[in-house]
Amino acid sequence: MITAVNDKLREIIDARAGEPRFLIECLQDIQETQGYISEDAMHAVSERLCVPLIEVYRVASFYKAFSLKPRGKYIITVCMGTACHVRGSHRMIDEVSGQLGIEAGETTEDQLFTVESVNCLGACALGPVVVVNGTYYHHMTPGKLRKLIQSFRDAEQEALENV
Amino acid sequence: MSRLSTESELNTLRETLVSARQTIVKSITMCGGTGCQASGCKAVVEAVKAELAKKELADDVDLKVTGCHGFCEQGPLMVIEPGNIFYCHVSPEDAAEIVETTIVGGEAVERLLYTDPGTGEVAKTESQIPFYAAQDQVLIGRNKQLDPQSIEDYIAGGGYKALAKVLAQANPEAVIDEVKTSGLRGRGGGGFPTGRKWESCRAAANGQGRYVICNADEGDPGAYMDRSILEGNPHSVIEGMIIGAYAIDSNQGAMYIRNEYPLALKHSQVAIEQARQYGLLGDNILGSGFSFDVEIARGAGAFVCGESTALMASLEGKVGEPSPKDIHTTEKGLWDRPTNLNNVETWANIPGIIDNGGEWFAAKGTKTSTGTKVFALTGQVKNTGLVEVPMGTSIRTVVFDIGGGAPEGGKVKAVQTGGPSGGCLPVSKFNLKIDFDTLDKAGSMVGSGGMVVMDEKTCMVDVAKYFLEFLQDESCGKCVPCRVGVDRMLEIVTDISQGRGRPEHLDLLEELGETIAETSLCALGKTAPNPVLSTLKYFRKEYEAHINDGQCPAGVCRELISYKIDPDKCNGCGLCAKACPHDVISGEKKQPHTIDQEICTKCGICHDTCKFDAAIVV
Numbered sequence: 001m002i003t004a005v006n007d008k009l010r011e012i013i014d015a016r017a018g019e020p021r022f023l024i025e026c027l028q029d030i031q032e033t034q035g036y037i038s039e040d041a042m043h044a045v046s047e048r049l050c051v052p053l054i055e056v057y058r059v060a061s062f063y064k065a066f067s068l069k070p071r072g073k074y075i076i077t078v079c080m081g082t083a084c085h086v087r088g089s090h091r092m093i094d095e096v097s098g099q100l101g102i103e104a105g106e107t108t109e110d111q112l113f114t115v116e117s118v119n120c121l122g123a124c125a126l127g128p129v130v131v132v133n134g135t136y137y138h139h140m141t142p143g144k145l146r147k148l149i150q151s152f153r154d155a156e157q158e159a160l161e162n163v
Numbered sequence: 164m165s166r167l168s169t170e171s172e173l174n175t176l177r178e179t180l181v182s183a184r185q186t187i188v189k190s191i192t193m194c195g196g197t198g199c200q201a202s203g204c205k206a207v208v209e210a211v212k213a214e215l216a217k218k219e220l221a222d223d224v225d226l227k228v229t230g231c232h233g234f235c236e237q238g239p240l241m242v243i244e245p246g247n248i249f250y251c252h253v254s255p256e257d258a259a260e261i262v263e264t265t266i267v268g269g270e271a272v273e274r275l276l277y278t279d280p281g282t283g284e285v286a287k288t289e290s291q292i293p294f295y296a297a298q299d300q301v302l303i304g305r306n307k308q309l310d311p312q313s314i315e316d317y318i319a320g321g322g323y324k325a326l327a328k329v330l331a332q333a334n335p336e337a338v339i340d341e342v343k344t345s346g347l348r349g350r351g352g353g354g355f356p357t358g359r360k361w362e363s364c365r366a367a368a369n370g371q372g373r374y375v376i377c378n379a380d381e382g383d384p385g386a387y388m389d390r391s392i393l394e395g396n397p398h399s400v401i402e403g404m405i406i407g408a409y410a411i412d413s414n415q416g417a418m419y420i421r422n423e424y425p426l427a428l429k430h431s432q433v434a435i436e437q438a439r440q441y442g443l444l445g446d447n448i449l450g451s452g453f454s455f456d457v458e459i460a461r462g463a464g465a466f467v468c469g470e471s472t473a474l475m476a477s478l479e480g481k482v483g484e485p486s487p488k489d490i491h492t493t494e495k496g497l498w499d500r501p502t503n504l505n506n507v508e509t510w511a512n513i514p515g516i517i518d519n520g521g522e523w524f525a526a527k528g529t530k531t532s533t534g535t536k537v538f539a540l541t542g543q544v545k546n547t548g549l550v551e552v553p554m555g556t557s558i559r560t561v562v563f564d565i566g567g568g569a570p571e572g573g574k575v576k577a578v579q580t581g582g583p584s585g586g587c588l589p590v591s592k593f594n595l596k597i598d599f600d601t602l603d604k605a606g607s608m609v610g611s612g613g614m615v616v617m618d619e620k621t622c623m624v625d626v627a628k629y630f631l632e633f634l635q636d637e638s639c640g641k642c643v644p645c646r647v648g649v650d651r652m653l654e655i656v657t658d659i660s661q662g663r664g665r666p667e668h669l670d671l672l673e674e675l676g677e678t679i680a681e682t683s684l685c686a687l688g689k690t691a692p693n694p695v696l697s698t699l700k701y702f703r704k705e706y707e708a709h710i711n712d713g714q715c716p717a718g719v720c721r722e723l724i725s726y727k728i729d730p731d732k733c734n735g736c737g738l739c740a741k742a743c744p745h746d747v748i749s750g751e752k753k754q755p756h757t758i759d760q761e762i763c764t765k766c767g768i769c770h771d772t773c774k775f776d777a778a779i780v781v
Contacts, residue, residue, distance in 0.1 A: 064464030098744025125235030
């Protein structure tokens with residue numbers, strides 16, 4: 001049986017057909033393409049790379065780079081590294097969960113925001129650091145973070161009004 | 164660019180590149196490390212470019228974006244030649260003045276120069292800044308001289324000279340001897356002598372070939388040395404790897420780079436491509452008959468993959484679980500073949516050792532810990548950034564002379580070294596020399612080089628809890644002592660931090676810690692108790708205050724504190740009420756406000772926001 005996945009994923013998976021050693025690399029490309037690893041994608045990977053499904057699931061759930069659930073449009077990553085911790089990064093988590101009503105690892109119901117905490121982003125000199133969709137925001141304070149979230153909401157609102 | 168097939172062709176290329184660069188009189192070097200990028204250096208570069216074009220100076224001034232200069236706190240950083248003028252906190256709006264005053268006029272823009280917050284002295288050049296003056300930037304210093312995406316810059320600065328030397332001498336054992344003479348020890352945390360590792364890998368039976376791996380899965384929270392080296396000077400790492408491969412007789416290499424480091428990934432990819440085009444990687448390197456190539460693998464976000472056997476499992480596409488090391492990876496590693504794994508900084512040191520000789524390297528540092536080491540100085544300290552000092556430098560020099568001590572109003576209490584495997588050392592131990600053996604004996608470790616400074620607002624029980632949470636989260640779960648033991652330690656420390664601690668808990672923690680250290684499978688578990696054991700050793704009083712008095716002296720542990728608004732100090736400005744993420748502060752305008760204790764989460768945001776010190780911890 002060949003599980004149906006879209007063409008893009010099919011291309012990613014077929015390029016590594018019969019090569020179990022490329023499992024992680026393959027999942028990384030899928031994660032980048034569709035933002036998470038769907039059950040169908042895991043089935044297709046298992047079939048084509050010749051890796052038992054349980055092993056695909058094991059790898060996909062072991063590494064933090066993979067998400068098994070769809071994520072929001074704005075991915076807010078709060079660095080919880082030591083340097084950010086001693087400069088009060090837990091306050092950023094408090095602010096985000098207060099603002100969005102979700103905990104780290106969760107996505108808002110409207111699929112707009114996902115909050116993640118990461119153990120270190122390596123920008124320690126500038127802590128507390130928050131990254132949104134790859135853009136770094138340094139020396140963060142709860143106030144700055146609140147404005148940042150509001151700016152995304154405003155942008156979404158504006159986009160809706162312009163439709 | 165054409166393929167180089169002999170050493171003399173490389174030399175000719177270098178001479179051409181050097182003479183072309185001699186005509187450059189004026190240059191602007193912009194730091195483009197991740198830190199400065201976060202501070203907005205890209206916009207500055209664009210603004211300067213536009214300004215140079217407007218003044219028709221684009222051809223006369225060499226504008227270069229380099230890797231990390233180290234002084235991240237002051238970013239975006241800029242260095243202008245002639246004069247070695249050092250600017251900090253540069254913004255796009257400064258571009259016009261910089262071009263007009265400094266490039267055209269040859270004068271410094273005073274307001275962009277660095278002012279020492281302690282003495283108020285203004286420094287015009289890097290060497291006048293205490294942060295740089297006390298350092299010996301052997302590795303980081305080269306970041307400032309080259310565009311990381313230009314192999315030509317690297318070659319012009321003497322790059323790949325060491326590789327050519329090694330290939331011309333055609334004596335791999337002599338290379339290993341040179342590395343042994345240097346006394347270089349692994350920079351990733353283990354501190355194992357690099358030359359000896361190479362020797363045992365070379366001695367291992369070579370059935371199907373050996374592997375060379377660069378461990379760039381830098382996961383220690385509070386550490387980013389490897390990131391900056393890979394971002395700023397990827398060719399130094401690649402050259403080191405080729406030399407190492409030649410010494411141990413390997414033809415295949417891999418770089419395992421953390422996925423969270425996109426810039427390091429990109430620069431390494433570009434560097435490998437360029438090296439291939441010049442024939443410095445691939446078949447028959449510089450006509451020597453020696454072939455070697457490198458592939459890049461992206462990490463997938465598992466701290467344990469920094470451990471060599473787990474990293475190799477991950478390279479094989481499997482779950483990153485460590486294996487017992489009764490047989491060394493130098494004999495049986497990746498795909499069961501002899502594998503030599505070194506960390507980024509270790510590899511980056513190799514070209515220098517070959518160029519200048521092992522004795523040059525050994526002359527720096529101490530007898531058993533030679534050379535320089537890069538540290539990431541972060542936390543509650545004025546000058547955060549990357550610091551490179553000879554091994555054997557005292558903690559005091561790094562934290563106070565280079566780091567400038569605690570920011571205004573604070574008082575340094577401790578420094579945490581070695582990440583989650585290391586420990587916390589109190590100020591009374593700051594005269595200790597930073598080297599592998601001394602820190603080990605003191606209950607901490609050099610580790611990969613993270614140094615997080617903590618002040619009196621940091622609770623050591625909370626720090627211990629923080630690291631246990633980190634380790635519990637990152638433990639792969641394969642062996643019981645680490646999986647269950649760390650969990651139990653976290654339970655106990657959580658109890659203490661929440662006021663449920665009992666006096667016997669402290670002895671129990673020590674006993675548990677010793678057992679985990681002795682019986683865990685890999686280094687993650689073996690060193691996991693260190694943050695607890697070291698804080699218990701040096702800050703036992705803080706634990707006792709939590710247990711016996713139900714108090715958190717630093718005012719951090721939420722269950723033991725509460726926030727109140729002092730009605731005498733509160734003028735009812737309402738800032739705290741606006742800032743509170745959970746809307747628990749109320750009050751009339753211009754009247755003292757109050758906090759609803761029932762729903763307050765004690766996040767402390769009000770405390771940080773209040774300008775009148777009215778929101779207090781009780």
